[in-house]
Amino acid sequence: xxxxxxxxxxxxxxxxxxxxxxxxxxxxxxxxxxxxxxxxxxxxxxxxxxxxxxxxxxxxxxxxxxxxxxxxxxxxxxxxxxxxxxxxxxxxxxxxxxxxxxxxxxxxxxxxxxxxxxxxxxxxxxxxxxxxxxxxxxxxxxxxxxxxxxxxxxxxxxxxxxxxxxxxxxxxxxxxxxxxxxxxxxxxxxxxxxxxxxxxxxxxxxxxxxxxxxxxxxxxxxxxxxxxxxxxxxxxxxxxxxxxxxxxxxxxxxxxxxxxxxxxxxxxxxxxxxxxxxxxxxxxxxxxxxxxxxxxxxxxxxxxxxxxxxxxxxxxxxxxxxxxxxxxxxxxxxxxxxxxxxxxxxxxxxxxxxxxxxxxxxxxxxxxxxxxxxxxxxxxxxxxxxxxxxxxxxxxxxxxxxxxxxxxxxxxxxxxxx
Amino acid sequence: xxxxxxxxxxxxxxxxxxxxxxxxxxxxxxxxxxxxxxxxxxxxxxxxxxxxxxxxxxxxxxxxxxxxxxxxxxxxxxxxxxxxxxxxxxxxxxxxxxxxxxxxxxxxxxxxxxxxxxxxxxxxxxxxxxxxxxxxxxxxxxxxxxxxxxxxxxxxxxxxxxxxxxxxxxxxxxxxxxxxxxxxxxxxxxxxxxxxxxxxxxxxxxxxxxxxxxxxxxxxxxxxxxxxxxxxxxxxxxxxxxxxxxxxxxxxxxxxxxxxxxxxxxxxxxxxxxxxxxxxxxxxxxxxx
Numbered sequence: 021x022x023x024x025x026x027x028x029x030x031x032x033x034x035x036x037x038x039x040x041x042x043x044x045x046x047x048x049x050x051x052x053x054x055x056x057x058x059x060x061x062x063x064x065x066x067x068x069x070x071x072x073x074x075x076x077x078x079x080x081x082x083x084x085x086x087x088x089x090x091x092x093x094x095x096x097x098x099x100x101x102x103x104x105x106x107x108x109x110x111x112x113x114x115x116x117x118x119x120x121x122x123x124x125x126x127x128x129x130x131x132x133x134x135x136x137x138x139x140x141x142x143x144x145x146x147x148x149x150x151x152x153x154x155x156x157x158x159x160x161x162x163x164x165x166x167x168x169x170x171x172x173x174x175x176x177x178x179x180x181x182x183x184x185x186x187x188x189x190x191x192x193x194x195x196x197x198x199x200x201x202x203x204x205x206x207x208x209x210x211x212x213x214x215x216x217x218x219x220x221x222x223x224x225x226x227x228x229x230x231x232x233x234x235x236x237x238x239x240x241x242x243x244x245x246x247x248x249x250x251x252x253x254x255x256x257x258x259x260x261x262x263x264x265x266x267x268x269x270x271x272x273x274x275x276x277x278x279x280x281x282x283x284x285x286x287x288x289x290x291x292x293x294x295x296x297x298x299x300x301x302x303x304x305x306x307x308x309x310x311x312x313x314x315x316x317x318x319x320x321x322x323x324x325x326x327x328x329x330x331x332x333x334x335x336x337x338x339x340x341x342x343x344x345x346x347x348x349x350x351x352x353x354x355x356x357x358x359x360x361x362x363x364x365x366x367x368x369x370x371x372x373x374x375x376x377x378x379x380x381x382x383x384x385x386x387x388x389x390x391x392x393x394x395x396x397x398x399x400x401x402x403x404x405x406x407x408x409x410x411x412x413x414x415x416x417x418x419x420x421x422x423x424x425x426x427x428x429x430x431x432x433x434x435x436x437x438x
Numbered sequence: 439x440x441x442x443x444x445x446x447x448x449x450x451x452x453x454x455x456x457x458x459x460x461x462x463x464x465x466x467x468x469x470x471x472x473x474x475x476x477x478x479x480x481x482x483x484x485x486x487x488x489x490x491x492x493x494x495x496x497x498x499x500x501x502x503x504x505x506x507x508x509x510x511x512x513x514x515x516x517x518x519x520x521x522x523x524x525x526x527x528x529x530x531x532x533x534x535x536x537x538x539x540x541x542x543x544x545x546x547x548x549x550x551x552x553x554x555x556x557x558x559x560x561x562x563x564x565x566x567x568x569x570x571x572x573x574x575x576x577x578x579x580x581x582x583x584x585x586x587x588x589x590x591x592x593x594x595x596x597x598x599x600x601x602x603x604x605x606x607x608x609x610x611x612x613x614x615x616x617x618x619x620x621x622x623x624x625x626x627x628x629x630x631x632x633x634x635x636x637x638x639x640x641x642x643x644x645x646x647x648x649x650x651x652x653x654x655x656x657x658x659x660x661x662x663x664x665x666x667x668x669x670x671x672x673x674x675x676x677x678x679x680x681x682x683x684x685x686x687x688x689x690x691x692x693x694x695x696x697x698x699x700x701x702x703x704x705x706x707x708x709x710x711x712x713x714x715x716x717x718x719x720x721x722x723x724x725x726x727x
Contacts, residue, residue, distance in 0.1 A: 103690075104690040104691075107480065107690070108690075111479060111480075127480055127693060130480040130481050131480050131481070133481070134480065134481040134482040134483065135482065136482070215585075216585055216671075216673065216674070218671070218673070271580075271581060272585065274581075274582070274585035274586070274674055275563075275564055275581055275582025275585030275586075276564075276582070276585075280564075405693045406692035406693040409691045409692065410691070410692055413672070413673075413676070416674075417673070417675030417676055420585065420587065420673070420674040420675055421587050421674065421677075423675070
């Protein structure tokens with residue numbers, strides 16, 4: 021009988037401990053929150069950053085901001101697989117106060133339509149931003165995001181080695197083929213590519229299909245349910261170009277990732293690197309000593325179109341407890357001195373009026389962003405959410421496995437061409 | 439009160455039961471409900487569409503491809519885990535010198551998480567092995583085997599065995615020590631050779647452990663996810679896209695959350711069936727010691 025009582029006691033105790041374990045934690049959190057707010061009315065807002073390359077510069081910007089606004093503390097959060105983390109947090113009502121998002125993407129449009137973001141239409145947050153950049157990313161006529169920088173895609177080349185080998189910068193696809201052949205003959209690797217990181221294959225092939233015929237033809241192909249991949253001249257040309265790039269890449273392109281490709285370029289073993297301008301800080305960090313620049317992905321006529329889009333943009337959560345403080349920070353990001361600091365360090369073209377990024381490495385490509393007919397937003401902005409990442413997987417699969425039929429039937433299926 | 443006391447021991451299961459309900463049963467029911475909707479993981483609203491997701495699953499080539507990979511992987515994982523586990527345990531059981539050194543060495547991989555193991559081996563495959571291959575002039579070894587469609591499968595299998603064998607070896611070793619010496623002696627007096635002794639005396643004592651190892655490695659094989667994320671990301675192409683990874687890709691990369699939930703439900707049913715069949719079929723051979 022005694023024993024039985026003890027049994028009861030232990031069982032209950034275990035249950036109580038378990039429950040109280042959960043409870044006390046919740047209480048502590050509440051207490052902590054109260055504390056932080058009562059201390060001189062300081063407010064902490066969270067900035068969820070999705071762009072790892074920019075993290076250190078953002079820390080500097082945050083320090084400047086906190087100096088001007090001593091009662092606001094900005095907490096920058098930057099995690100791996102940020103897109104999945106952010107979307108899960110949003111779905112579970114835990115959205116950060118401010119988040120960096122990609123406002124051209126269709127997932128952003130879906131989320132904006134679901135009222136996840138604060139409507140910024142009648143605020144002054146966009147006053148310093150060039151309207152040509154935010155017109156495109158309005159959702160149902162409303163502003164939900166503040167674009168800050170642009171990205172662009174092209175082919176980096178090693179200027180020093182090009183000069184040594186007597187090579188000229190190719191302007192047409194035919195010239196690019198000849199240049200690649202000449203590099204291979206001289207015992208160097210023409211292209212540093214990274215099919216293992218599917219997104220790099222996705223970007224490369226999107227830039228190729230945009231230029232295969234022309235951007236309008238490519239967009240029309242993806243939108244038209246009657247056009248089949250196996251009969252489409254643009255897709256067929258893209259596939260031939262993919263074959264060419266694969267044949268003139270390093271032997272183990274299938275096993276290399278983004279960083280390995282950048283290293284190959286930075287060490288001078290490979291002379292060309294098809295990548296976006298975001299690779300500049302990574303190339304420099306990898307110890308690039310030679311001079312390098314960038315040319316647009318060529319087409320047949322010599323007027324290759326640059327693909328790109330809005331790179332860094334901020335949105336504010338509709339559920340934030342501190343909308344005024346969050347707006348203040350976003351406004352700070354659009355001030356000329358902040359935008360200029362970002363442009364000077366991170367080197368992406370700025371959307372803020374009067375700010376110029378000084379980046380000799382990429383200027384041959386970025387100057388085309390504002391030239392008529394030479395700029396085309398990434399085609400996947402018009403695709404349904406998530407298709408860009410499967411496009412990357414499928415094109416990298418083709419580059420590795422060379423199953424043309426599989427790529428074509430995937431394109432037909434996912435773009436509704438049945 | 440007396441009746442009450444007799445059932446007091448059930449309350450010991452309460453903490454575990456509560457945790458199980460919160461972290462397994464509630465998500466399971468929720469997942470099933472989501473699988474009946476058209477939720478994409480992005481919007482705040484969704485509507486119920488019945489079993490449309492399930493009928494779409496049946497005609498999806500990627501799922502067939504992924505199921506094929508997963509079953510092949512799980513089957514080889516089970517067979518090799520059992521065979522290698524028993525062989526290594528038998529050998530370790532005979533080692534007399536440096537006994538604890540050998541046992542620790544074989545157990546060591548178990549303390550590392552699969553993600554860590556995967557990332558370390560990933561580096562070995564992409565940097566160390568090609569360097570070695572170039573040094574000995576082997577063309578096949580001078581590239582990353584994980585990016586070769588015909589080798590990636592075996593690369594992943596090898597690494598999951600390297601890590602996954604540790605615990606089965608330990609379990610088999612413990613089981614081997616539970617074999618009564620007098621039975622073995624009696625058998626040899628009756629003229630049984632080594633193989634006969636192993637088959638008729640040792641194996642029945644291994645069956646309960648074998649059961650557990652088969653279920654554990656079947657579960658590991660069918661739900662393979664972390665090691666694949668760390669090593670191949672499902673590539674090259676889609677050659678190592680396990681069902682677990684496919685669920686993740688559908689939900690978080692391609693924004694078909696409800697479709698992913700439906701696939702996860704199928705995976706749940708498969709694992710359930712495999713476990714039931716397994717437990718039913720092998721409990722017959724067990725020794726009632």
